[in-house]
Amino acid sequence: MGVSNNITAILNFIAFLASIPIIAAGIWLASKPDNECTHYFRWPVVILGFLILLVSLAGFVGAYWNKQGLLAFYLICMAILIALLLILLIFAFTVTRQDGTYSVPGRGYKEYRIDGFSQWLRDHVTSSDNWGKIRSCLAESNVCARLTQNYITSDQFFSANISPLQSGCCKPPTACGFNYVNPTLWVNPANQLADPDCLLWSNDQSLLCYNCNSCKAGLLGNLRKEWRKVNVILIVAVVVLIWVYVIACSAFKNAQTEDLFRRYKQGWV
Structure with a gap:
């Protein structure tokens, strides 16, 4: 050689x-x-x-x-x-x-806006044709279940650096003003905002905010x-x-x- x-x-x-x-x-x-x-x-x-x-x-x-x-x-x-x-x-x-990330005052985690991410990602990942299957898959995962195991008090949760997916899908947006019970259980305020995500939130553990735009944005934030x-x-x-x-x-x-x-x-x- x-x-x-x-x-x-x-x-x-x-x-x-x-x-x-x-x-x-x-x-x-x-x-x-x-x-x-x-x-x-x-x-x-x-x-x-x-x-x-x-x-x-x-x-x-x-x-x-x-x-x-x-x-x-x-x-x-x-x-x-x-x-x-x-x-x-x-x-x-x-x-x-x-990047559709924005900071929330008094919170360790960030929240996400879907219109802040690229058009290609929005069209190919969160389109109506694809989101039904993605939503079902996320609901069957343990992404949100892990939060209730890791955080008990509101102080622990509010200071936590949770993933974009957990921030968008497992809790209502902070702007909705919901009251904390545990990471995936929240009490609706008397006067909800007109934000569709506030109305879509459900304490049903198979629904949570999987139908929310914040969940789609959280998924894109995770991918990014x-x-x-x-x-x-x-x-x-x-x-x-x-x-x-x-x-x-x-x-x-x-x-x-x-x-x-x-x-x-x-x-x-």
Whole structure:
């Protein structure tokens, strides 16, 4: 195995290692309740991570055993995968750029407005065609049930840093003026505001605020928060993969040159 192939093998091992955090980030995303219910963002990162892992292994085998055809296949496939990863990263940044978060005085948690998020997210995640299934899925999860286990008094709950999904779906909006009994049980005030979410709130544990715009906004807030974390991992991985790919291309050309030179010497002798 020539020097260039040695370098390519090492580079592919680095690419293999870079695929592991991508897969881990994808699995972390897929395990979240909001992604389990939306399905849109659940598997792309995992699939890309596994493809990068497999292609890196193919490149390692091609370099170690000097299989030029396999190395060429690796370079083509890796270029496509890096491009797809960049597209996914740019798309994720674009649709999560807008933020519908606003602070509530005297509360540790934040609340969310649906019109503060990108139009694409609103159209594809919280449209009337999709929300029925998402709502049912959220109601069957333990997202809200965990609140009653973790917080007892109103002081504990009001100072808690709960997730956007819990803030939007498990309690009525603060502006409604409901009186706290427990995190998912609230007493209606005598004079409710005209906000539709105030009228949609129900103490029925299968309903709560799952029909509210605040719940839709909380779901979008959760997706945004999670993807912002994953984007950091994807940026680092893309930088490493591009660096590996550029050097691997140079090493592949050098390996071909070394192979031609070796054949020339054998023919000369």
